[in-house]
Amino acid sequence: KAGVTQTPRYLIKTRGQQVTLSCSPISGHRSVSWYQQTPGQGLQFLFEYFSETQRNKGNFPGRFSGRQFSNSRSEMNVSTLELGDSALYLCASTPPSSSYNEQFFGPGTRLTVL
Amino acid sequence: GESVGLHLPTLSVQEGDNSIINCAYSNSASDYFIWYKQESGKGPQFIIDIRSNMDKRQGQRVTVLLNKTVKHLSLQIAATQPGDSAVYFCAERENDYKLSFGAGTTVTVRA
Numbered sequence: 001k002a003g004v005t006q007t008p009r010y011l012i013k014t015r016g017q018q019v020t021l022s023c024s025p026i027s028g029h030r031s032v033s034w035y036q037q038t039p040g041q042g043l044q045f046l047f048e049y050f051s052e053t054q055r056n057k058g059n060f061p062g063r064f065s066g067r068q069f070s071n072s073r074s075e076m077n078v079s080t081l082e083l084g085d086s087a088l089y090l091c092a093s094t095p096p097s098s099s100y101n102e103q104f105f106g107p108g109t110r111l112t113v114l
Numbered sequence: 115g116e117s118v119g120l121h122l123p124t125l126s127v128q129e130g131d132n133s134i135i136n137c138a139y140s141n142s143a144s145d146y147f148i149w150y151k152q153e154s155g156k157g158p159q160f161i162i163d164i165r166s167n168m169d170k171r172q173g174q175r176v177t178v179l180l181n182k183t184v185k186h187l188s189l190q191i192a193a194t195q196p197g198d199s200a201v202y203f204c205a206e207r208e209n210d211y212k213l214s215f216g217a218g219t220t221v222t223v224r225a
Contacts, residue, residue, distance in 0.1 A: 004157070031211065033211065033212065033213075035213075035215075042203075042215055042216070042217055042218065043158070043203065043205075043213075043215035044215075045212040045213065045214065048211045048212060050211075055210075055211055056210055056211045056212045058212065090157050090158070092157070092158075094211075099146065099163070100207060100210075100211050100213075101146050101148045101160070101163040101207060101213075102148075102160040102163070103160065103213065104160075105156075105157025105158050105159070106157050107155065107156055107157055108157055
């Protein structure tokens, strides 16, 4: 069974630009969560989607947004990039009937903002 | 084995020894406490979880202990192997869908 895939794996942008990251969950998983990982702040929850609906949102500014498609694939968008947005962005999917404790993470997209 | 009384960012352990990784949590309302392992270049991987009404749970070579009185969580790894070298994170979850991660501990296994 294929794992969670994220594209692109690496991305370099400049301040003020916007970026879209993509996540394909494990087949059959309908919940997709996004996390930001930085050396200073650690792993922080961004948002979670299920059946195209955002159910949870973390404490991030409105520049961070996401969506989920009918096939459960998800995208997140960051507009007006700032240097502090440089991070590893991780996507995780959760199987149905799960407690949500075990989330399956992809390898992440490494975003560098110059 | 080697243990960490307080949370320290790094832990070096001899192969074959037992290791203990500690974590302090802050949210008394958390229903679950979970341990994840992140190897270099990969996303975090689930190890084991424990419900807040339990104080101990065992898995394969791992044991999680929960002390709610002092809000402390620990992960014990028996007979540490080179493949156990990774960053270990504790996480909490209330009755919702998000995980709140703590600071990680980098475990290095010495041959």
